[in-house]
Amino acid sequence: MKRKNWKHFKIKSKLLNTVLILVIPVLVLCLMEGYTHVPWDLTPPIFLLNLICYGLVYAFSTFAFGSVSGGYTFATLLFMCGGLANYCVVAFRSSPIVPWDIYSIRTAVSVADNYNVEITGKLIGIVLGFIALAAVSRVLNVKVRKIRTRMAGALVMVLCLFGYTKEMGNDTVIEAAGLDTTLFTPNVLYRNNGLVGGFVGNIRFMKVEKPEGYSDTAVKEIAQNYITEETETKKKDLPNIIVIMNEAFSDLSVFGDFSVSEDYMPFIHSLDQNVLKGHAYVSVKGGNTANSEFEFLTGDSMAFMPTGSVPYQQYVKSEIPSLASRLGELGYTTAAIHPYYGSGWCRNIVYPLLGFDQMLFKDDFAAPKKIRNYISDEAAFQKIIELYEEKGADEKLFTFEVTMQNHGGYSKDVGDFNESIYLTDEMSQGTQVRAAEKYLTLMKESDQAFKELVEYFEKQQEPTIILMFGDHQPSDYITNVILRELGLDRDTDDDVYYNNYIVPYIMWSNYDMDTTQVENISLNYLGGMLMEKAGIGLTGYQQFLKEMQKEFPAITANMIMNADGSRVAEKDVQSEWIENYHKLVYNHLCDKKDKLTQFYE
Template identity: 30%
Template sequence: MRQTRLALRKLPARKRPPLTLWQSVCISAILGLAALALCLGMEWMTRGSFTEVRSWMEGSRSIFFLNAMLTFFLLLLCYGVIGSLLPAMATAALLLSVGSLISYFKTRLIGEPFFPWDILLNQEGMNIAPLVTGSNAYIRIGVIILVVAGLVLLRVKLGRFAPSWWGRLGLVLVAAAGLVSFAFQSTWANRMLNQAGVAQIIWNQQENYGNNGFALAFTLNVKNSIITKPTGYGEQAIDSIAAKLTSSRGGMATAAADTAEPAGKLPHVIFVMSEAFWDPTLLPGVTFSEDPLPTIHRLQERYGASTMLTPQFGGGTSNVEFEVLTGFSTSFLPSGSVPYQQYISQPIPSLASFFESRGYRSLAVHSYEGWFWNRNNVYKWMGFEGFKSLSHFTEPEYKGAFIADSEVSRSIIREVEKSEEPVFIYAVTMQNHGPYNDDRYGQTDIAIDGDMTDEAKQIINTYTQGAKDADASLKMLIDYFEEKEEPAYIVFYGDHLPMLGYDYDVYRQTGFIGSPLTEEWSLEELRSMRSVPLVTWTNVPVKAELPATISSSFLGSFALKALGIEPVGQFALNAELYPSLPGLLRNLTIDSGDTLSGIVPEEASALVEDYRLLQYDMLFGNQYLAGKMDEDFLGRLALPAYNVMDAEQPALR
C-alpha cells in the first residue's frame, strides 16, 4: 500500500488513475467521521465545555446528526473545489472553527451569536480582536492551529487522494444542493427538520443556537437574512395608511401645511449619542465617592427622569442610530441584522433629510473611522450634507485610545458658529468604548466600593471615569448655548449599556441581574438591560415633555413634537403609536400604563402592523408613500455636494 502511494505521488497529476471504489468508500467514511468530530469541536467551542456538549447531545441526538450532515456537506464542497482530501478537510476545519470561535466570544460579550450577515462586517469584525484574551481563547486558537497543521502535514505524507474532474463537479453539486436546501428550507429539508424536532427561535438567537447547534442555526439563518414581503402589503394598504395619517393632521397634505414651525429664529437641533453611556450609580451595592453624572442628574431632577429603550446591549451602535435617524424599528428585521451594512444602498428618508427640507443644514459627527458600519455611504443616502469622521479631526484631544468626548462637543460648537443656517447635528462619541479592563485613564477622579472582585471594581472604575467625562461634555454644550443665548434643542442619550465583563459579570456580581442567560431574565431585568438615560435641554419653548420610557425608534417623532414641528411619513405614524405603546422591542413592549409584555398588546396590534407595512414599503417595497405625502422629504435624493468642501459653504473639517 505504501509503495502504491509513493508511485502515485511520482506520477504527473494528469496520469493519476481515478480513485477505486474501495478508496471512495474509505474517503466517504473518513469525511463522515471528520464531520462528526468537527461538529463536536464546534459545539465545544461555542458552548464552552464538553459537559454542556454532552448534555445537549443527550437531549437532541437527531439535531446533532443534522449538524453533522451540514458539516459533511461543507466537507464535500471543499473536497470538490480543492480536489485534495486533506487540504479540503483543513479548509473546512479552519472555516468552522473560526466561525465557532467568533460566535463563542460574541455571545459572551454582547449576547448574540455569529450570524451569516456578520460576514459582511469586514473590518468591523476586527473590533472584537482585542477582547479575545485569556486561557479560553488561547486553548481554542491552539486547538485550531494544531488540527489544521496536522492535516497539512498528513497531506505531505499521504498524498492528494484526488477525484476526477467529473467526480469533483459531482461533489460540488451534491454538497451545494444539500446546503442550499437547508438554507432555504426545501420540502425534503423541512421534513427532516420537523422529524428532528427543530424549532427556530428567531426572536431569541442565543437560545436558537443553543437548542439547534451552531451549524444548523447558522444555516437556517441564511433565509432570515432575506426580507420577504409581509402579508397584506400593496398600494391599497399604503393608501389606507397615508389616508389615516393625513386625516390625523386635519387633511393637510402639502409640505407647507405639514409643518408648524416654532416661532422666531429656528433652534439648532443637536442629537448626541454617547458611546455606551449609562448610569453606573444604578448598580446595587456600589458606592461612589462623588456623583459621576451631576449634569444628567440635574436635568433629570428638573425635567423628570426618562430612559430610552434600546434594541442593543454592549454593541451594535449603528442599529440604534438606524432607529433614531429613520424612525424604523429593527424589531421588524431579522434578529441580529445590521441595516447599515445590509439594507441601505439608496436614498432613505431620515431626520437628516427631513431637517434639510425645512431649511436646516444636516451634519453628522463621529470621532471614529468613517468606514465603520458603512457610515460614509449610509449618511449620504440619509440626506446628510456633511460627515466629519476621525480623519477630519485636526490634532484632537485623546483620552485613552479614542478621541475625547470633549473634542466632539467642541466640534459641534464650531459647526454651529460657522453656519448661517440652523443646523441639525447628529453626533456619536467614542471615548468610553469598551473593553474597560484596561488602565486607560491612570488615576481616576472617583473611588468606588462594594462587595465584588478587584477586577470588577477596576472595570467599573474605568467605565465610570468615561461616563463622568461624557457628562462633562454635555455640560460644555449647555454652557455654550446658555452663554451665547443661541436657540438650541439638545437630545443626549446612550446607545446601549456597557459590556462590563464576560457573561454580564459585573451586573451579576452587583445583583443588577441574576443570570448570565438572557432567556432566564424576567421582563423587568430585560427592561433594565435595555434602558439608557435620556435627557433633553433647551432654551426655547417646547410643546411636549419626555415620557418616562420611549423606544429609540420613536425618539425622532418625539423631538419633532416637542419642537412644534408636525411630523410626516414614518415619523407621523410613530407619533400616533408611541403615546399608547412607548416601548417596542422584539421581545418586550411597554404600554402607556407601564405594563410590560413579551408580545404586542392587542389594542396596539393594528397600528404596529401599519408600522411594519410602512417600513417595508420605504425600505424594500415600491415606496408608494413617497407619492402620497410630502414628496420633498420622502422622495428626497442624496445631496450632490455631500462632504464636498468649498469656500462658500465650508463643510465639516
C-alpha cells in the same frame, strides 16, 4: 540524510482511513459546539442536521484539494477559525455571528485592538483538539486524482450546500427536526440549533419579510388619517437642533442602587431647568450601534427586522425619508458627525441617502484629544461648536453626532487612562470589576463633556435644543458585575432582562420649552418628540407614531411596553396598531415601487 515529509506517515489501513474519515467531522462538530456550550445540548435530529453540513464541506474540500489529506486539514482549520471567531463575537457583543456580519468585517477589524479575549483552559483545549484533528487529517491516505472527477464532485457539493441552505428554511424540515425558531434570543437559538444550523437557518432572514395583509391599498388606508403638519414657527425662530447618540452611554442604576465611590453623572443628574430626562429603550446591547441611529432617524423599529440584521448595511440602498431629510426641507443645514471611520456601518454611503448635506469623520478632526485611542467626547462636542460658529447668521443647524469615546474594550489597559470611579463593595477586584470601573469612569468623562457643551450654549442667543441618548448598554461582562453585586439574574428575571435595554435620554434647551416629562420612550418615538419640542410640525408618520405611543410607550426588538407600564415580548402582543406599524415600516424601508414618500416627510 533525506528529509522526511508527510507522505512517509500515511495511514495504510483502509479500515482506519474509513473510520477516521467518518469520525473527524463528528468530532469537529462537537468541538465547534464546545466553544460556547456543550454538544449534547443538541437533540439527535438537530445534531444529524448539522453533521450533514459538515460532511458536505469536508467532501467539497476533498474534491477541491484532490485528497482527503488536504481537504480534511483545510476544513478542520476552517471550522476552528470560524468557531473561534464566533467565540470572540459572543464575548464582545453578547450575541453570535449572523450571516449579515460579513458586511461588518471592516468595522469589527477597526475596533478589535481595544478588546481582550479571555483565554480559558477550555478554549485552549478546544483549539488544541482542532490542531490534533488537523494533524491526523494530514496522514489520511485517500486521493481523488482525475481532474474531471474533482471538478464534478466539487460542483455537486456546492449545489448540495445551496440545497441544504434552502431546506434549512423549509417549514417541513424545521418542524421535523424540531429546530428552534425563536429569534428573540440568538444565543439560545444557536445553542439549540447548533452553530452551523443557527447560522445557515438565519440566511433566510437576509431580506425583510412582507407583513401579512400588506398592499399599497392597505398602507394608503392607514396613512390617509395623517397629513404632514405645517411648521407655523418662522424659520428665524426655529431652534438649532443638536443630537448626540453617545456610544455605550448608559446609567447602570436602572438595575438598582449599587455602591460606587462617587456619582458618575453628577451634571446630568443635577439638571433641572428646561430639561426632559427619562429612560429610552433600545433594541441592541453591546454592539450594532447603527440600529439605534436607524430607529431614531427613521422612526422604523427593529422589532420588524430579522434578529441581528443591520438595515444600514442590508436594506438602506436608496434615498429614504428621515429626520435629516425633513429638516433639510425646512431649510436646515444638516450635518452628520462621527469621530471614526466613515466606512463603519456604511455611514459614508447611508448618510447622504438619509438626507445629510455634510459628513464629518475621523480625518476631519485636527489633533483632537483622545481617550483610549478614541476621539474624546470633549473633542467630539467641540466639533459641534465649530460648526455652530461657522454657520451664517440666518442659517439653522441640525447636527447628528455619533461618538466613539466609550466604545467597548474596557478590560484592556490603554495609554494613561485609568479608572477613577470605584465599586466600593467587597467584591474581588478582578479584571471584570476593573473593566466596570473603567466604564463608569468613561460615563463621568461624557457627563463632564456634556456639561461643557451645555454651558457653552447657555451663553448663546440663538435658541438651541440638545438631545443626548445612549445607543446601547455595554456588553454583559460589564453589566454582569453590577448584577452580581445586586444579586440579580437576567436569565431568570424578565424585568432584569428588559432593563438591559434601557439607556438615558436628556433633552435640554437654552429657552423655555414644554418640559412635561416622558419617563419611558423608545428611539423610534424619540425623533418625533424632539420635533414637537422644537416647535416643528410632525410628518404623517410621526403623527401615527405619536398616537401609537399612547397605547405602547416603547417598542423594540426585545419587548413592547403596554400603556400600564408592563413589558412583554413582542410575539405576545396582538394589536391592530402593531400590525399597521409593521406595514408602514415595510413600506418606508422596503417598498421602492409604492412608497408613500410624502407621508414620511
